[in-house]
Amino acid sequence: xxxxxxxxxxxxxxEQIQDMILDLELRPGDPMPTEATLCEDLGISRSSVRxxxxxxxxxxxxxxxxxxxxxxxxxxxxxxVTGLIFRSVLNTDNSFATxxxxxxxxxxxxxxxxxxxxxxxxxxxxxxxxxYVEEMRTRTAAGLPFPEADGAFHSRLLSxxxxxxxxxxxxxxxxxxxKVVPLLGFPPNTEIEHTVEAHxxxxxxxxxxxxAAYRAAVLDHYAPLTRAIEKATADSPGAVPTVAP
Amino acid sequence: xxxxxxxxxxxxxxEQIQDMILDLELRPGDPMPTEATLCEDLGISRSSVRxxxxxxxxxxxxxxxxxxxxxxxxxxxxxxVTGLIFRSVLNTDNSFATxxxxxxxxxxxxxxxxxxxxxxxxxxxxxxxxxYVEEMRTRTAAGLPFPEADGAFHSRLLSxxxxxxxxxxxxxxxxxxxKVVPLLGFPPNTEIEHTVEAHxxxxxxxxxxxxAAYRAAVLDHYAPLTRAIEKATADSPGAVPTVAP
Numbered sequence: 001x002x003x004x005x006x007x008x009x010x011x012x013x014x015e016q017i018q019d020m021i022l023d024l025e026l027r028p029g030d031p032m033p034t035e036a037t038l039c040e041d042l043g044i045s046r047s048s049v050r051x052x053x054x055x056x057x058x059x060x061x062x063x064x065x066x067x068x069x070x071x072x073x074x075x076x077x078x079x080x081v082t083g084l085i086f087r088s089v090l091n092t093d094n095s096f097a098t099x100x101x102x103x104x105x106x107x108x109x110x111x112x113x114x115x116x117x118x119x120x121x122x123x124x125x126x127x128x129x130x131x132y133v134e135e136m137r138t139r140t141a142a143g144l145p146f147p148e149a150d151g152a153f154h155s156r157l158l159s160x161x162x163x164x165x166x167x168x169x170x171x172x173x174x175x176x177x178x179k180v181v182p183l184l185g186f187p188p189n190t191e192i193e194h195t196v197e198a199h200x201x202x203x204x205x206x207x208x209x210x211x212a213a214y215r216a217a218v219l220d221h222y223a224p225l226t227r228a229i230e231k232a233t234a235d236s237p238g239a240v241p242t243v244a245p
Numbered sequence: 246x247x248x249x250x251x252x253x254x255x256x257x258x259x260e261q262i263q264d265m266i267l268d269l270e271l272r273p274g275d276p277m278p279t280e281a282t283l284c285e286d287l288g289i290s291r292s293s294v295r296x297x298x299x300x301x302x303x304x305x306x307x308x309x310x311x312x313x314x315x316x317x318x319x320x321x322x323x324x325x326v327t328g329l330i331f332r333s334v335l336n337t338d339n340s341f342a343t344x345x346x347x348x349x350x351x352x353x354x355x356x357x358x359x360x361x362x363x364x365x366x367x368x369x370x371x372x373x374x375x376x377y378v379e380e381m382r383t384r385t386a387a388g389l390p391f392p393e394a395d396g397a398f399h400s401r402l403l404s405x406x407x408x409x410x411x412x413x414x415x416x417x418x419x420x421x422x423x424k425v426v427p428l429l430g431f432p433p434n435t436e437i438e439h440t441v442e443a444h445x446x447x448x449x450x451x452x453x454x455x456x457a458a459y460r461a462a463v464l465d466h467y468a469p470l471t472r473a474i475e476k477a478t479a480d481s482p483g484a485v486p487t488v489a490p
Binding site: 010011012013014015018021022026027028047048051052054055057058059061072075077079080083086087090097098100101102104105107108109110111112113114115161162163164165166169 | 255256257258259260263266267271272273292293296297299300302303304306317320322324325328331332335342343345346347349350352353354355356357358359360407408409410411414
């Protein structure tokens with residue numbers, strides 16, 4: 001069992017079950033010990049086990065397949081998304097600070113994989129990515145938003161980086177971004193055509209294998225949003241200077 | 246109360262308390278409702294509340310100050326660290342895949358803030374950063390490891406980015422990296438002098454305001470590690486191709 005816990009805090013049942021998963025060397029998809037085994041091994045009641053399993057489920061550490069049983073979960077970054085949305089909504093003193101940070105982090109991730117993406121895409125054609133941009137264009141012309149096409153574009157792009165953590169994190173932050181915007185009552189993007197065309201410029205730069213042009217297109221893609229966040233932050237009554245703690 | 250839950254899963258007490266924090270518009274540092282209030286409002290037993298509070302504490306959503314009471318926590322990224330360490334250790338089919346991804350993500354973050362860091366540091370001197378490198382050099386000469394100086398160097402550098410999420414994530418991944426290496430029995434760095442000098446090259450590039458040199462120094466800084474991970478992955482009996490799912 002792990003021994004590195006803070007000395008002052010008793011382990012929760014949730015943590016005890018996590019230790020058990022490690023001790024038993026279980027992997028994602030493996031069946032979990034039965035409820036009866038957990039009760040007996042941990043010396044706790046059935047209701048405590050059930051409550052802990054509900055929490056572990058919300059953390060994607062266990063997965064309940066109804067009619068089948070309980071399995072070790074996929075350990076995805078979905079709890080991070082939940083946590084960051086929670087934090088964004090709670091952060092009401094400076095309501096756009098977390099959104100600004102989420103967007104800056106998305107920019108940093110997109111810029112951080114510039115070399116890898118450009119090397120991969122030089123001299124290729126990318127009909128799938130172009131198709132998402134075309135869908136954005138069509139929907140914009142019809143006055144409709146395009147979150148699915150936008151999400152699919154970025155997810156498709158980042159999935160080509162040979163690193164599942166980068167693509168999962170980018171997807172997580174895209175999701176936080178998309179969910180937090182309406183929760184915060186953030187004003188709609190008034191430069192939506194610009195945003196659409198910036199997606200095309202990203203593909204152009206990648207296909208040209210031009211890292212500098214890719215970086216410029218990424219920054220241009222986020223520019224309307226970063227401008228809007230700066231404006232909303234300045235207009236917000238509880239605004240504080242944009243400096244990290 | 247939130248209504249967007251998956252239809253098949255009953256909310257855990259942990260989630261119900263999170264909803265209550267949102268409904269009451271509490272902020273980090275605010276006192277939590279008393280145990281008695283939580284029992285009454287949620288219609289649950291004192292032991293269920295206590296168990297949920299232990300879990301919320303491990304998620305940094307509540308903070309117990311002994312002798313003072315329970316407060317809304319700082320919502321830090323520490324649960325992400327715990328989750329990723331858990332995932333790294335569990336991922337035994339391809340034991341170095343998560344370490345490789347964590348390192349690539351650290352590289353992407355360091356590269357992603359290149360412009361901002363170079364603009365900030367051009368024509369400055371950075372005795373604090375140089376001091377950490379000097380400490381690494383001294384410890385290396387004495388045959389000692391230097392995790393504190395290394396952590397302090399990267400944490401100091403990234404804290405200068407005006408984005409607490411980037412610096413917290415970078416710190417989180419540094420911590421995962423450092424904790425996972427011994428857990429996985431990863432071989433020690435045989436090019437440690439090279440790593441030390443690469444830190445100095447990073448500062449040189451920043452002070453020169455030279456983004457291209459900074460990017461090159463970052464890649465060079467990680468090169469011994471990425472080579473070691475590639476080698477260990479190739480040598481590992483359960484090795485699988487390094488392609489994202």
